[in-house]
Amino acid sequence: MNGAELVLKVLQQHGVDTIFGYPGGAIMPIYDAIYASPVKHYLCRHEQGGAFSAIGYARSSGKVGVCLATSGPGATNLITSLADAMLDSVPLVAITGQVSQAVMGTDAFQEIDVLGLSLSVTKHSFMVRSADELAATLNEAFAIARSGRPGPVLVDIPKDVQLAAAAEPDNAATPQSRALNTSLAQSAQARQLIAKANKPMAYIGGGVHMAGAMPQLQDFLAQCLMPSVTTLKGMGSVAKDNPYYLGMLGMHGTQAANIAVQQCDLLICLGARFDDRVTGNLKKFAPNAKVIHVDIDPAEINKVRFAEVSFLGDMRQILPAIASSTDCSDWLAHCSNLKQQHGWRYDHPGERIYAPLMLKQLSERMPDNSVVCCDVGQHQMWVAQHMRFSHPRNHLSSGGLGTMGFGLPAAIGAKLARPQDTVIAVSGDGSFMMNVQELGTIKRFRLPVKIVIIDNQRLGMVKQWQQLFFNERYSETDLSDNPDFVALAAAFAIPGHSITRKDEVESALEAMFTWPGPYLLHVRIDEKDNVWPLVPPGAANEDMIMETN
Amino acid sequence: MNHTLNITANNEASVVERLLQVTRYRGYQLAGLELTPMAEKAGLSITLTVSSDKPIHLLTSQLHKLYDVRDLQLASADIAALRA
Numbered sequence: 001m002n003g004a005e006l007v008l009k010v011l012q013q014h015g016v017d018t019i020f021g022y023p024g025g026a027i028m029p030i031y032d033a034i035y036a037s038p039v040k041h042y043l044c045r046h047e048q049g050g051a052f053s054a055i056g057y058a059r060s061s062g063k064v065g066v067c068l069a070t071s072g073p074g075a076t077n078l079i080t081s082l083a084d085a086m087l088d089s090v091p092l093v094a095i096t097g098q099v100s101q102a103v104m105g106t107d108a109f110q111e112i113d114v115l116g117l118s119l120s121v122t123k124h125s126f127m128v129r130s131a132d133e134l135a136a137t138l139n140e141a142f143a144i145a146r147s148g149r150p151g152p153v154l155v156d157i158p159k160d161v162q163l164a165a166a167a168e169p170d171n172a173a174t175p176q177s178r179a180l181n182t183s184l185a186q187s188a189q190a191r192q193l194i195a196k197a198n199k200p201m202a203y204i205g206g207g208v209h210m211a212g213a214m215p216q217l218q219d220f221l222a223q224c225l226m227p228s229v230t231t232l233k234g235m236g237s238v239a240k241d242n243p244y245y246l247g248m249l250g251m252h253g254t255q256a257a258n259i260a261v262q263q264c265d266l267l268i269c270l271g272a273r274f275d276d277r278v279t280g281n282l283k284k285f286a287p288n289a290k291v292i293h294v295d296i297d298p299a300e301i302n303k304v305r306f307a308e309v310s311f312l313g314d315m316r317q318i319l320p321a322i323a324s325s326t327d328c329s330d331w332l333a334h335c336s337n338l339k340q341q342h343g344w345r346y347d348h349p350g351e352r353i354y355a356p357l358m359l360k361q362l363s364e365r366m367p368d369n370s371v372v373c374c375d376v377g378q379h380q381m382w383v384a385q386h387m388r389f390s391h392p393r394n395h396l397s398s399g400g401l402g403t404m405g406f407g408l409p410a411a412i413g414a415k416l417a418r419p420q421d422t423v424i425a426v427s428g429d430g431s432f433m434m435n436v437q438e439l440g441t442i443k444r445f446r447l448p449v450k451i452v453i454i455d456n457q458r459l460g461m462v463k464q465w466q467q468l469f470f471n472e473r474y475s476e477t478d479l480s481d482n483p484d485f486v487a488l489a490a491a492f493a494i495p496g497h498s499i500t501r502k503d504e505v506e507s508a509l510e511a512m513f514t515w516p517g518p519y520l521l522h523v524r525i526d527e528k529d530n531v532w533p534l535v536p537p538g539a540a541n542e543d544m545i546m547e548t549n
Numbered sequence: 550m551n552h553t554l555n556i557t558a559n560n561e562a563s564v565v566e567r568l569l570q571v572t573r574y575r576g577y578q579l580a581g582l583e584l585t586p587m588a589e590k591a592g593l594s595i596t597l598t599v600s601s602d603k604p605i606h607l608l609t610s611q612l613h614k615l616y617d618v619r620d621l622q623l624a625s626a627d628i629a630a631l632r633a
């Protein structure tokens with residue numbers, strides 16, 4: 001066998017049966033091996049889309065996503081997606097072809113220093129110098145991608161290495177996942193802090209479900225009986241019927257969540273990282289709280305907020321070790337009051353569709369365990385606010401990088417990872433156009449992805465900031481010459497329908513869900529609708545502004 | 550303030566770039582760099598001196614995470630200063 005065939009063999013050894021990519025000169029030997037391989041390759045229409053599909057696949061399933069690209073422009077097209085995976089801790093292995101070693105370093109055709117480019121957007125990157133190193137390097141890449149805090153790993157393989165003779169890979173060489181050292185030394189201290197707290201609060205991020213600690217989290221919240229909030233990536237971590245779950249915190253979080261976090265005296269941060277979209281003005285964030293921080297990444301402890309007590313390691317061991325009963329019934333009552341008092345309101349005058357209400361209807365109508373893939377902007381925040389998820393793997397949103405164009409290709413990956421589940425891409429009129437070419441992928445594989453475009457004929461989120469903070473100077477945010485999205489879908493043999501009125505929503509959702517194949521629902525909304533509440537830049541989280549127009 | 554880090558790293562072609570990239574990105578200025586390859590396959594011994602007003606743990610915790618970094622110690626003078 002040659003190096004290229006070995007690559008496919010090693011992928012199989014890792015249980016990989018689905019890969020996403022796009023061919024080109026420097027990766028042709030690997031594509032030649034794909035031709036005869038049982039590993040199923042999905043041809044994307046842009047490498048960024050292919051890598052987002054791999055991310056959607058990984059995030060919806062918990063497996064490692066794999067994507068391929070050729071050297072030069074193929075590899076540079078991957079960069080945004082690698083950065084997205086880096087900031088959202090997604091296990092991804094990206095394989096790029098490189099020009100042959102004989103011409104490397106000569107500015108050869110489609111030669112670019114991919115390893116150098118990748119440094120700041122990957123957890124690690126490899127350049128493989130000989131076919132003998134190939135299997136071990138790929139094994140290592142998988143181990144790095146999934147171990148500790150997961151992340152993207154790039155493996156750059158020169159064409160001559162792909163073509164070189166290679167020995168059959170050792171079957172036993174599947175990766176040893178690195179042992180986790182979990183120190184519980186401070187658990188007595190943590191239990192004491194929890195037991196003594198008058199106003200404890202659990203602040204839950206994406207790290208909890210990634211650690212496989214969802215059951216331990218429910219036990220922890222039951223045993224410690226305290227209110228909880230989640231980040232964008234933690235949504236779906238707390239059982240829907242938990243009466244003390246206050247929703248998402250941060251810039252577009254719920255009022256109840258933000259007010260309660262500001263008032264708490266103990267903040268238990270579980271697999272989250274005090275991101276600035278969460279904390280608002282860091283100096284004013286949860287000013288009276290002591291912090292217990294649990295994470296797997298040592299660099300997150302004391303990075304932006306000092307933790308009185310911290311734990312590194314396996315969340316599944318740490319949560320039971322720090323659980324302690326609490327005595328805070330007044331606080332619990334106060335929090336459920338906040339929740340009641342500041343519930344969402346869906347009254348909206350006029351006939352036009354109100355996106356928050358429409359998304360709530362979508363949420364109630366969608367089958368259990370549907371996966372919703374978002375794009376970035378106002379619609380993304382409305383999804384987070386008004387849809388309910390039973391697991392974080394059912395809500396894929398580009399959190400750290402906030403990458404427009406994420407939703408559609410991520411939905412393709414999610415549908416392939418979970419063919420039995422309904423997959424919905426909720427996109428904006430701006431974001432949808434950023435990876436619209438992936439409609440070609442949906443068409444080819446007849447993937448029954450449901451696409452909902454929330455069309456405000458604007459780059460709405462930017463427009464909202466212009467309205468609020470830039471004196472209504474609407475610079476370059478008008479999209480009123482959008483294409484006819486239904487006709488666009490039709491060009492890819494995807495049926496669709498366009499709605500503008502509230503009374504059309506229910507039947508349109510029904511039509512979308514009963515149609516067996518892919519479907520595009522175009523939802524025209526008023527460009528004046530904005531996302532509320534909002535914590536303005538530099539403000540403390542209790543200084544949310546509410547609807548102003 | 551200057552800090553000196555003693556690092557043992559895999560002798561990979563990209564390792565120095567990685568150290569420097571993280572150092573720059575995290576907001577530390579390079580004040581000195583010395584490298585000595587150790588015996589065959591044993592790796593690289595690197596002395597990295599940086600200056601910044603930021604606490605040094607914000608850099609060491611990030612450098613520690615690099616796959617090719619095997620060991621990282623603050624020079625003893627630094628440790629004494631931190632304790633003081």
Ligand SMILES: Cc1ncc(C[n+]2csc(CCOP(=O)(O)OP(=O)(O)O)c2C)c(N)n1
Nearest residue numbers: 377378379402404428429430431459460461
């Ligand atoms: C790739 C990329 N470019 C630019 C931005 C900045 N940005 C954030 S939201 C937004 C507007 C998104 O418009 P649309 O998809 O229509 O969503 P809406 O806010 O209108 O719901 C822009 C331009 C971004 N997040 N990603």
Ligand SMILES: [Mg+2]
Nearest residue numbers: 428429458460
């Ligand atoms: Mg829009």
